[in-house]
Every structure is written in structure tokens, then in C-alpha cells.
Amino acid sequence: MSDVLAVNAVNLTKAYGSLTAVNNITVQVARGEVYGVLGPNGAGKTTFLRMLFGLIRPDSGTLEVFGRSWPRHGVNSLSGVAGFIESPKFYPALSGRRNLRLLAGLDGGDAADRVDDVLDMVGLTARQHDKVRGYSFGMRQRLGVASALLRNPRLLVLDEPANGLDPAGIRDMRALVRRLADTGLTVLLSSHDMGEVEQICDNVTIMKAGTVVHHGSIAALRELAPEQAHRISTTDDDRAAELARARGLEVTTADDGLDVRGPQKDVDALIADIVDTGIALRGLTRDETPLEALFFMLTESAPAGPPAGLDAATGGRR
């Protein structure tokens, strides 16, 4: 039984009329993993999660959660599973606490006894008696996490949990997810933010237009990623570009400077060269991280599939 995957989705397809939202995807999440499903808007992430919760039915393929599937086990397949899809929604005229108590009634077991604990866990104790209609977006997200934790889940599914949060909220949400993951919980997280997934997840599936373009560990993804890019702005960008090429760096010209890509030590040496040559350095910023660059390469390439060097079927390196 311990070999049973937390999530085992095989060849899932879902179409709405002529639009294929999810096209023959396979996603497998082991127990205890923090797994990211990454992709731009419209990639099919939410459709996949909705199928996982039984909110929509796949046209073909199989989907098991801890060995249970909707066709065979119905709502029992959600035993030990909790989370939210897109932004969590509640009854606006009721307080946060009242909403949780109502939802606990639909969970059964000892869920009702956990209301105080989960409110404390997400930092909403002080506002628990306020009506949800007065909650900020971030507070609703946290209430969504609280409502999921009421179920004392083994698998926590979070769809874009940091969406709409301010920087402090994002930091707190990531810390909470990490702490939950440290307890042995399996976490399945969807996001369009590579940085978020990189910080939280062990493994990742990258989707694009309903298909999987890559899956594997974050570590393996890092190996595939290009070098870090820097944006350099000087008083003489043409001369700076020559210096960069002389160092073997990849250079592209932008409106407000140069994009330079290469090993960090070579970029450091280039900066020294520029200053030694008497060119004034006006700006030096890190562009997208290597993983973000890879993410854009994977998801913005031609619809036919992943970029050269990656296997279309497995998403891994050829």
C-alpha cells in the first residue's frame, strides 16, 4: 500500500467543444512530495486539478488519488484530500468562523474540533468573527488554506495559492506550505510562477496548451536551464558588447542596454573589463533566473513541443 502514488493521472484528456483543455497528460505524484504543476494561464493546470477533485469528468484516461478513482469510489476518492481551485470562495454574508464550521459539517469526523487550530495556523483568529465579504483577497486565500486543513489531509492541493497576495502574503504563504510539507504532507501546487515552484517544490510538471512539455525534479530542471542573464547598461554599449563577446558571453542588444548570458565568473570579469576600459557602468540587473528562462523557452516555443534538447514525450533531456 505504501507504494501507491498520491496522484496517478494517466493519459488524461478533457475537451470543451473544439478546445482541448487537457490533452493526454500523465502526472504522477509520490507520497510526501511537494509537486508543482507549472504553466502559463490557459495551460490546463486548473482543468487538471478540477478533474482531480471530481468537479469535471475527463473524456479519457484514468485518475487515481491514493489508489482511489471517481468512477469506482465516488466522493470517497477525496478521503484525505483537500485544497482549493483558483481563488477559494465562501459565503460572504457569514463570518470566517461560521464558514469553517459549515464546511466542517460537510467533512464529518473531528473537523469541527479543528476550527480554532486552523484559524490560528493561518493567522485569522483575530478576524474570525468578521463577515467574509469584508476580508481582503489575502485573507480569503488564508481562509481557503484553513478550510483545507480542517480535513486533516494527506494530500493538499493548492491552485495558485500566492495569486493576488502582496509580497509579505506571498512570503507567509510559501512559508506555510513549506512547513506543511515538512510534516510529511503531500502537496500538489499549481502556479504560473517558476520562482514560486522553484522555492517550494521537489518535482515539477510544466504544461503548455493542455500538454506536458516537461516533468522531472527541480534539480534536473536546473541542469537544463541556460546560464543566468544580466542586463547591463553603460555609456558605450557597443564597446561593452565587444568586450562581452571577447569573453565568450552570449550578447543581445536591448532598448536600454545589453542582455549578457554566461557563467557568473565571466560576467564578473566583464564588469571589471568595462570599468578598466573607462566606460561608465550605469546599470547592472539580473534578468529572469535560469529556471524562469527555461520556463519561458518551454512554454513560449512553437506549439509543436519543447525546445531542442528536450524529449517531447517525457519532457526530459534527450
Add this chain to the structure above:
Amino acid sequence: MTAAVPAVAPAARRRPGTATVLRWEATKLAAQVRSRALLIGAVVVPIAVVLIFNTQLPPKDTIYGRHIHTSGYAVPLFVLAFAHQWVLPLLAALVAGDIFANEDQHGTWKTILTRSVSRTQIFWAKTLTAVGFNLLVLVLLAASTITTSLLVVGSQPLPGLSGQLIPAGHALPLVIASWATAVAPVLGFTALAILLSVVTRNPTIGVASPVVLGMIMQLVGSLGGLNKARRLLLTTPFETWHGLLTAHPFHAPVTTGVIVSAGWLVVCLAIAYLYLRRRDITGG
């Protein structure tokens, strides 16, 4: 979000039964200002109506209108005849037409369907809540109307529809039975509102459409040459109490009305149930 996270134990819980889900829906309904106002209105409005009509000239063109000052038993029948035109369909639809669609309005289907209850449980909990609420409203409306009428006008004998005089002792059961005939069509309209609530996912349409459809049915029913079709309309059972108040009462229309209403109830609920079961929850 700084509190310690407790260790996660494997989830082992018993799923809530349909009675628990029913209690959940009833709690939710009881928390709504509208539903509480409706219950209060079902008691208070008839008192106001009876008091107002008691000071007006009797409306002689309406059934029992000419008797509302001479018999307290006539007033509830006059109110019933008026209420069935659009008030009862509206009362039936106010909660039933909204009870499913408001989950769409709030985007909460995904919230409740990711818990430990099935769509079937949710469907029956909502349906039974709407049915129970509407029956309660009807009972309060009838009780308030009858009680107020007897207190304000008095318990004089009731003129029958074939000219006979019904003694006060017999009139009360007949008035109650007349109001009871409204139960079946009210349940039929409840099911119709539930169907529209499920299918349109729009509370406004769920509430307003049964009233409009009821008016159209009354219009169709008033047309000549449609006797067979008239029997199948959901508004016709509202008039079957007339047969109870003749010198030689006839009950066949009441029976037919119950069967027709039950047919509407079964068909509407079956379609609504299948629709909800098969629906992809994509919104919110």
C-alpha cells in the same frame, strides 16, 4: 501564519450522512435575512391584509369577495383565491429558485463539492430544505390568515358555492382542507423553481421564471377549447378546492390536481438531479 503546524495524521473519518448535509443546508438558510423575513412576512402580511380588507368595500367580482365582511371563514378563501394567481408561485420560488443558483452566484460549488459529500447528498439536502421551507411558509400563511379572519370578522356560517350555508362547525375543516389543496401545486412550483435554479444557474431567473410561467399557464388555462391540456397545467390544481364547498362535494379534481402536481414534481426533480450529477463545475 506563524503558528506551528501539527503533525499530519492519516485521515480516517466517517462521511457525513444526508441528514447532516440537510442540517448544513438548513443552517445556511436560517442564516439568510431573506428567509427569516419571508417567515415573518408569512405571519404578518395576512394580518395586515385582513385588517385592510375589513375596512374596504367588499370586492364583489372575486370569489368569496362579497362575503368577507359577513363570515370570517370567507376571508381565508378569498385570500387563497387571490394568492394562487401569483403569490403562491412566488413564495414557492423565492427560496427554491435560489437555493442551487446561489452556489453559482457565490462560486461555492467547488468549495462544497471538494468536501466529503456527494452531489446526490447535496441535491437532496437542498431539495428537502426548499420543500420544508415552502411548506412552513404555506402553513404559517394559512394559519395567520384563518386566525386573523376569525378574530377580526368572526366565526359566522360560511356560504357554500352552490348557495347552501355551511355551519361554522363544518366550515373550519373545509377552509383548512381548501388551503391544504394548495400543498401539491406549491410543491410542483417548488420543483419547477429548483429545476430552473439548477439549469440556469441564475437566482433571478430561478425566482422570477416560475411566477411568469404560472401566469402564462393561467392565461392558457383561460382559453377555450383546451380542457384536456388545462388539466395538465400546474396552476389548475390551485382551483380544485372549489369542489369541496358545494352542496354535493366532488373530490376528483383534487385527486387529479395531486397527480398532476406530483408529475411536475417528479419530472422537474429528475431532470434537475441528472443535470447536476452530470454537470462540469467550471466556474468560480
